[in-house]
Amino acid sequence: MRPAEDRFHEECGVCAVVGHPDAANLVYLGLYALQHRGQESAGIATWDGHRVHSHRAMGYVADIFDRKTLDRLPGEVAIGHVRYSTAGDSALTNAQPLVVNTQHGPLAVAHNGNLVNALSLRHALEGEGAIFQSTSDTEVILHLAARFRADSVEEALLAALAAVKGAYSLVVLARERVLAARDPLGFRPLLLGRLGEAWVVASESCAFDLLGAELVREVAPGEVLRLDRAGVRQIRPAASPPYAHCVFEHVYFARPDSRVFGEDVGIVRQRLGERLALEQPADADVVVGVPDSGIPAALGYSRFSGLPFVLGLVRNHYVGRTFIEPKQSIRHFGVKVKLNPVRALVSGKRVVLVDDSIVRGTTSRKIVTMLKQAGAREVHLRISSPPTIGPCFYGIDTPERRELIASSATVEVIRQFVGADSLGYLSEAGMLACLETPAENFCTACFSGRYPLLETESETLAKTQR
Amino acid sequence: MRPAEDRFHEECGVCAVVGHPDAANLVYLGLYALQHRGQESAGIATWDGHRVHSHRAMGYVADIFDRKTLDRLPGEVAIGHVRYSTAGDSALTNAQPLVVNTQHGPLAVAHNGNLVNALSLRHALEGEGAIFQSTSDTEVILHLAARFRADSVEEALLAALAAVKGAYSLVVLARERVLAARDPLGFRPLLLGRLGEAWVVASESCAFDLLGAELVREVAPGEVLRLDRAGVRQIRPAASPPYAHCVFEHVYFARPDSRVFGEDVGIVRQRLGERLALEQPADADVVVGVPDSGIPAALGYSRFSGLPFVLGLVRNHYVGRTFIEPKQSIRHFGVKVKLNPVRALVSGKRVVLVDDSIVRGTTSRKIVTMLKQAGAREVHLRISSPPTIGPCFYGIDTPERRELIASSATVEVIRQFVGADSLGYLSEAGMLACLETPAENFCTACFSGRYPLLETESETLAKTQR
Amino acid sequence: MRPAEDRFHEECGVCAVVGHPDAANLVYLGLYALQHRGQESAGIATWDGHRVHSHRAMGYVADIFDRKTLDRLPGEVAIGHVRYSTAGDSALTNAQPLVVNTQHGPLAVAHNGNLVNALSLRHALEGEGAIFQSTSDTEVILHLAARFRADSVEEALLAALAAVKGAYSLVVLARERVLAARDPLGFRPLLLGRLGEAWVVASESCAFDLLGAELVREVAPGEVLRLDRAGVRQIRPAASPPYAHCVFEHVYFARPDSRVFGEDVGIVRQRLGERLALEQPADADVVVGVPDSGIPAALGYSRFSGLPFVLGLVRNHYVGRTFIEPKQSIRHFGVKVKLNPVRALVSGKRVVLVDDSIVRGTTSRKIVTMLKQAGAREVHLRISSPPTIGPCFYGIDTPERRELIASSATVEVIRQFVGADSLGYLSEAGMLACLETPAENFCTACFSGRYPLLETESETLAKTQR
Amino acid sequence: MRPAEDRFHEECGVCAVVGHPDAANLVYLGLYALQHRGQESAGIATWDGHRVHSHRAMGYVADIFDRKTLDRLPGEVAIGHVRYSTAGDSALTNAQPLVVNTQHGPLAVAHNGNLVNALSLRHALEGEGAIFQSTSDTEVILHLAARFRADSVEEALLAALAAVKGAYSLVVLARERVLAARDPLGFRPLLLGRLGEAWVVASESCAFDLLGAELVREVAPGEVLRLDRAGVRQIRPAASPPYAHCVFEHVYFARPDSRVFGEDVGIVRQRLGERLALEQPADADVVVGVPDSGIPAALGYSRFSGLPFVLGLVRNHYVGRTFIEPKQSIRHFGVKVKLNPVRALVSGKRVVLVDDSIVRGTTSRKIVTMLKQAGAREVHLRISSPPTIGPCFYGIDTPERRELIASSATVEVIRQFVGADSLGYLSEAGMLACLETPAENFCTACFSGRYPLLETESETLAKTQR
Numbered sequence A, B, C, D: 001m002r003p004a005e006d007r008f009h010e011e012c013g014v015c016a017v018v019g020h021p022d023a024a025n026l027v028y029l030g031l032y033a034l035q036h037r038g039q040e041s042a043g044i045a046t047w048d049g050h051r052v053h054s055h056r057a058m059g060y061v062a063d064i065f066d067r068k069t070l071d072r073l074p075g076e077v078a079i080g081h082v083r084y085s086t087a088g089d090s091a092l093t094n095a096q097p098l099v100v101n102t103q104h105g106p107l108a109v110a111h112n113g114n115l116v117n118a119l120s121l122r123h124a125l126e127g128e129g130a131i132f133q134s135t136s137d138t139e140v141i142l143h144l145a146a147r148f149r150a151d152s153v154e155e156a157l158l159a160a161l162a163a164v165k166g167a168y169s170l171v172v173l174a175r176e177r178v179l180a181a182r183d184p185l186g187f188r189p190l191l192l193g194r195l196g197e198a199w200v201v202a203s204e205s206c207a208f209d210l211l212g213a214e215l216v217r218e219v220a221p222g223e224v225l226r227l228d229r230a231g232v233r234q235i236r237p238a239a240s241p242p243y244a245h246c247v248f249e250h251v252y253f254a255r256p257d258s259r260v261f262g263e264d265v266g267i268v269r270q271r272l273g274e275r276l277a278l279e280q281p282a283d284a285d286v287v288v289g290v291p292d293s294g295i296p297a298a299l300g301y302s303r304f305s306g307l308p309f310v311l312g313l314v315r316n317h318y319v320g321r322t323f324i325e326p327k328q329s330i331r332h333f334g335v336k337v338k339l340n341p342v343r344a345l346v347s348g349k350r351v352v353l354v355d356d357s358i359v360r361g362t363t364s365r366k367i368v369t370m371l372k373q374a375g376a377r378e379v380h381l382r383i384s385s386p387p388t389i390g391p392c393f394y395g396i397d398t399p400e401r402r403e404l405i406a407s408s409a410t411v412e413v414i415r416q417f418v419g420a421d422s423l424g425y426l427s428e429a430g431m432l433a434c435l436e437t438p439a440e441n442f443c444t445a446c447f448s449g450r451y452p453l454l455e456t457e458s459e460t461l462a463k464t465q466r
């Protein structure tokens, strides 16, 4: 079993290409760019005019696919998926795209998000004789669609989506076409791009960059598109605001070179840092960002405060590879393997340490300790988002509420725990002020406790308080 | 794509253990013994009192499972499966046991056989909204069971089985119990064994030997058993004869140290050889069996004819491992890699060469050529079964009709093709006479063309004549 | 560490091809055929006219080489090696061919055998500044050759061989030529073959069969040949008899379809069985051979005695693959996994059980027990060689003297240990009488204690008595 | 064959631990930290009081070693090595530590550097009968030491080192002790550290950080140390200046969190950037560093120039994993996979782009193009070192002279080639001014053509002009 991670993380990323002779290879590139949205399994499914081909496996995109595997995925239409699995069901069974046969023909689906009514739908479907092979919400959507005696896959999918509640950004391969759908609140990003004659859909715009595609626009919240050789057709209109875009995508999940929810992530993060400097100034000598996620905000902090930014922490290039601790070791090497202080830059200095968020607090504690051991005179920890106090039900893998240090501890208690000389969080209002999209269009539930969507009153209570 | 094989082969083997603390490990042993019934994938599923654990993968049993994998399969109830996949769908998706969730709870199924009405059932189920993730008949049975609003899994399974037509020897893991079912005609073997307090079910008795279990009896044709801690209970009675036991199990598929359909395979094979000597004598010096399948019959031939048996062909111990032909090679190495003649034993001799069957004829041709090159003066080929003229629809992977040399060629033409000096097959009557079970209880369809079960007239025609 | 094995086994096999555009691939085939002479590592080295290419790895020949690896071994001259490593030095460092650069240019060597004066030579060489990277005797030969300031590699190798004492059948790749050398006593086999224009050298003739080459003759004891495009030239003449051919090659090591020391192994083994029946008759019903090594002798026993041979023990096809025992198991599964009795053939019978040799006795004990559990009324164990009482110093991996049951126990004690109703060994004279080559040309040291070659008196004593 | 890389890179890193029960694991950590100095193979050798244990393999440190492998490396003394292989000899044979047996007992060596007289020594040694198994300089040193009839390994090693000329930072495991040696010019770094009672040696101080060891001092140029349980003893004194420390270690090779040649790499790089801004100002809006190597200098440039530093290029976290280009692709994806521009930060901007060096120019060209495509109005390329005009003979893998764009092209021609609006290099004097160590103690040969050490006049000419 995987040790509890000290961070929130994205559960999935999706990508689709329609109308390109090398579709699988392009989707592969897209997944390569979206790797940070899911590192445990990946898969691609294609339609070659006659049948669906697919390949899914555990591991990194680059390890799963090679020339041979890609050559076995012929066709001009392809979808793909990267996935983090949550504890207990990391099996290959849950890897996507999920490929099935139905009365509407073969369907492949790749899904990013989380349904809040999946469990009750599941029970209802089982009661009607459905058999479930995975624990993923995606299978629920497929069952709903398969059950609907529609004239077309489009109709069947719309019917299925009408029944589900929650966050979904999904792509469906249905023979020669791809359907791309986004939930009405637009929790997770989904974008439309163009590469010559071909159409591309992806979770983040960085996928388009690697493909050499150009960003056309977001798939709008609530919108369902049908993409085929003939072009793009809207088969369900956009929903009206307010939306519930995940503000955490901007704070941490998305790549800094991506554009999501209509704004550039890298720019937003820098602005969060500037605002943080305004709200939470510090009497210090240098600004150090926690690589990589804290760097943009640290640069913003430096710029606004006038304090010099220094590369006081270096991120090891080989992070992510297994690591054997020495037997006699009493210290935890985890953070050391990933980060190392540059003594000469922090020694004797009063350091403003900037990171994006604090989850359990253990990582921050190790970094603060490390800096102090490297000679830092003072460490003033600044966080470019508000305290995370609750779990996410919309497609982000989060520790349970009681493991979130800010769910029970005050800022002062947290400061003591991490060992910083001062600790300052960005305010919710401040965070939202850094975004051009109006505040009411963002979900901030894990910071504020105001969940935009819940299944039932009682479930809410149960869930948000466990 | 795998090259067309010059043989019929079994598609699956199953095993189950109920009531033993080390259930998964015992099933692993059982599968190890049943490896010859399916070499492309294997899997085990267990129930630990709370949930189902399972592991399936492509490859050999010994390569798939190790201590760690087995330790992740806790519980006192386990079922397992080995599988040959047929061309085109060798993917992991079709590996078994198939594990699903239904209104009757979690179910895992391992199945040996082939349904003749799977396709029409499948279409009907899809029309009602079922989604299919594999192309296996097993999923059809599961859908039928899941759909049935029964009070118990037992009832649901019986209802499902009532709808299917064909060959099945299957084990179902349903929480703390295993259901073992066999089709009314009893095409494929299925046996019940006992190991101390535990119950074991397996496709062949050789599995019991490796486990140290003792054979109790066959699961009777048509019978469905429920095995749990409390013991064994019959939940569907045996069907009445006539049955359609696959005679080819005795001729070739089963291990010579197994007991199936109430008789010892090794003994039967020897008897087939004796009868063959009676029906098809030869004026020769020595008897050589084609290792390994032809050896028992060759010994029988030798005994009856009085001609000395010699080890004129040696089987390489490392068969089954990949093999790179030299670039300049014009000859096919296939058989050479597997078999090598012992020149001194055959040179200058008139050889009676005994094998179990001829499928395409290409292998026999290579062996005959090899013996002649090794100096054999004459080669008299004797086959311990009748000419194979048709495909099997009951769980055996067979080439298409037109690839079976005996489907279109006379014995004389086959003789010329394989290059033997004479060729003699055992008669159907002669073959059946070597078995104690009455002839009417055997399927001999691939030899006789008399198929005991077909879906519809027209389908029959289409299939048997393609 | 590998569990102590209950058998003697060959330590190496060698193969060479000269003058064929696909030399590496042919050597690969040769090694495939010689796999039984060494299963832990394999390697091939080639000369492409400019440089030496080589590939060595741990594992089976079929797993180590694929199309790509072979394509990276270009050239018309190639040598290869399969190897069992002995405990403690199984590392890749000892894999062969050993490839080095010397003043005589690049050399690659593959060696089957064991030098008796390796250790003292080694110390002398180290004293002169040599560095040793492996523990193999082969490196000693190379150092000796490299040190000799000769005009040619041929001269240097002859000088080196003049200094060594022991068993060697070796092939040396020296640019465009291969040198093949055999020690004057001819302990291990080495044969010369021809494939069209190309020359082949191999440890057993079965390698020629797979390549499609024809056996020309043995490389004579003491002879050194030089093979190149121009043909075969003798550069050291054959030694005169008496020789010390390893009689155990005929008894057990070599493949039954091989020809070594001028006789067909399969025929010899059958004769050993016949003689065994003469010397050690038994009052019994059937003869059962222990597969595979005991089968030829069992057939001979059956023929001479008139008792019917039956396939009472079946050898599992998947032997050699790892195997996980159940946790609760008290019995040893080892033999069960490999062999299984056919109850119907042995039950109630008085069985003559024939095997080639008894090493520790543990395997025989398990087989006897197994047959009795399968219902055998009596088991009369017959061994087609004399008791093995001492270790081998000539290229065979053997347990230490005290682990050889016959080194300390009488036949009666061994009989009791294995649980047989009677036990009979073939006499040394009887064994030698089955061979056409005069008795004085065979080494029988491990049976007789008469070692044909030892380093020094004292060492002998130490070694043979430990 | 590996495609020509557009960079210089370090060939090796070494590490040793003496006097710690978990020595192998600590060396493993050290190698993990030194991974950037060699990514193709790694190895560890230990002394357990009785014998040497070792494990070497191709691949990343993290992939080569696991708990089991480390447990097979017992002992309190260990050395390790990471290695880039140069074209043509990437085989495992060249992996280190090299382990041999000599008259002085078993020796294991790990070497960072390159000898300039290796070839002539090699030929001389071969003439005296030495056999070479690898193409590495290290084997030359071992042969020399083994040949010397000294009373101790120490003496033998010193004698060997007296004969070699070139760059070496090496660690030798000789039973219970480790000898650490550095060439008199001190080309490559080598440091001594302390962890409790244990001693540590490593190529860069970042290895100490991960181990939790503290930096004691540099092993001085020319110095040879003997480390054992009793402590550290100097067995060859330091050489006197001037030295020839590789200035490129500071510019690019070493990790920014390392300390080498008495200075902090991260600080030096920042200073190089400041100086670059002084020497090569630019009329621009923002400063962008090429991640990761260009970032510290870019920060320095920003600080000195007052132009804001922005994260205009993002480095993909999954770099280093294989990558399949689409078939139709005409563009090279190489750089895209690694770097992606943040459009919003560079669009419409005049960008100062800072990198450490230009080798072939192809990478710089792609980055400039990428920035322009992302909307940069102007790109002013600034390099924090002088033009690289010649190869390195001191342990750095460099392209041949003619492949170095600055060896033949003027700055203006290079500017045109890379497509920048202006191009400015740091001067040699400027570069050296950023270091506290006097200029005459640095090698700058690849920038200046002044090679501090060459074998012979003629060789020099041949080499430096090819």
Ligand SMILES: Nc1ncnc2c1ncn2[C@@H]1O[C@H](COP(=O)(O)OP(=O)(O)O)[C@@H](O)[C@H]1O
Pocket (backbone or CB within 6 Å): A314, A315, A316, A317, A318, D007, D033, D036, D251, D252, D253, D254, D255, D256, D290, D291, D292, D293, D294, D315
């Ligand atoms: N493990 C590491 N952690 C941090 N920085 C490293 C590490 N290894 C190498 N570096 C630094 O990274 C730089 C190389 O990285 P980068 O510039 O991204 O790649 P490239 O080799 O293509 O220039 C070197 O300057 C080196 O100092």
Ligand SMILES: Nc1ncnc2c1ncn2[C@@H]1O[C@H](COP(=O)(O)OP(=O)(O)O)[C@@H](O)[C@H]1O
Pocket (backbone or CB within 6 Å): B314, B315, B316, B317, B318, C007, C033, C036, C251, C252, C253, C254, C255, C256, C290, C291, C292, C293, C294, C315
């Ligand atoms: N590739 C092979 N094909 C056929 N026989 C072989 C092969 N390799 C070895 N043999 C023979 O098989 C015998 C060893 O097999 P077996 O008796 O089954 O195993 P064990 O090593 O346990 O005795 C040897 O006598 C040898 O002659």
Ligand SMILES: Nc1ncnc2c1ncn2[C@@H]1O[C@H](COP(=O)(O)OP(=O)(O)O)[C@@H](O)[C@H]1O
Pocket (backbone or CB within 6 Å): B007, B033, B036, B251, B252, B253, B254, B255, B256, B290, B291, B292, B293, B294, B315, C314, C315, C316, C317, C318
């Ligand atoms: N594990 C096993 N041990 C012994 N015999 C087996 C085993 N598995 C299958 N067999 C028998 O071996 C025969 C198949 O082997 P063989 O004739 O050598 O190969 P082929 O499949 O090419 O005919 C079958 O008749 C089967 O009864």
Ligand SMILES: Nc1ncnc2c1ncn2[C@@H]1O[C@H](COP(=O)(O)OP(=O)(O)O)[C@@H](O)[C@H]1O
Pocket (backbone or CB within 6 Å): A007, A033, A036, A251, A252, A253, A254, A255, A256, A290, A291, A292, A293, A294, A315, D314, D315, D316, D317, D318
């Ligand atoms: N492939 C990538 N290239 C660049 N940045 C990435 C990439 N993937 C994720 N990121 C960014 O890196 C951050 C996570 O990296 P980092 O902070 O180093 O690790 P951690 O997950 O421990 O916080 C996220 O904010 C994300 O925006």
Ligand code: SF4
Pocket (backbone or CB within 6 Å): A008, A187, A245, A246, A247, A248, A249, A391, A392, A393, A394, A395, A396, A443, A444, A445, A446, A447
């Ligand atoms: S709860 Fe948090 S992580 Fe989840 S969607 Fe809302 S803001 Fe994003």
Ligand code: SF4
Pocket (backbone or CB within 6 Å): B008, B187, B245, B246, B247, B248, B249, B391, B392, B393, B394, B395, B396, B443, B444, B445, B446, B447
């Ligand atoms: S058709 Fe042949 S193989 Fe199939 S069940 Fe009948 S007898 Fe057996």
Ligand code: SF4
Pocket (backbone or CB within 6 Å): C187, C245, C246, C247, C248, C249, C391, C392, C393, C394, C395, C396, C443, C444, C445, C446, C447
């Ligand atoms: S001692 Fe035995 S095994 Fe060794 S060579 Fe002599 S007969 Fe052969």
Ligand code: SF4
Pocket (backbone or CB within 6 Å): D187, D245, D246, D247, D248, D249, D391, D392, D393, D394, D395, D396, D443, D444, D445, D446, D447
């Ligand atoms: S030539 Fe260049 S890379 Fe080589 S040591 Fe000198 S400065 Fe360093």
Ligand SMILES: [Mg+2]
Pocket (backbone or CB within 6 Å): A290, A291, A292, A293, A294
């Ligand atoms: Mg982070």
Ligand SMILES: [Mg+2]
Pocket (backbone or CB within 6 Å): B290, B291, B292, B293, B294
């Ligand atoms: Mg057969």
Ligand SMILES: [Mg+2]
Pocket (backbone or CB within 6 Å): C290, C291, C292, C293, C294
């Ligand atoms: Mg044997």
Ligand SMILES: [Mg+2]
Pocket (backbone or CB within 6 Å): D290, D291, D292, D293, D294
């Ligand atoms: Mg760089």
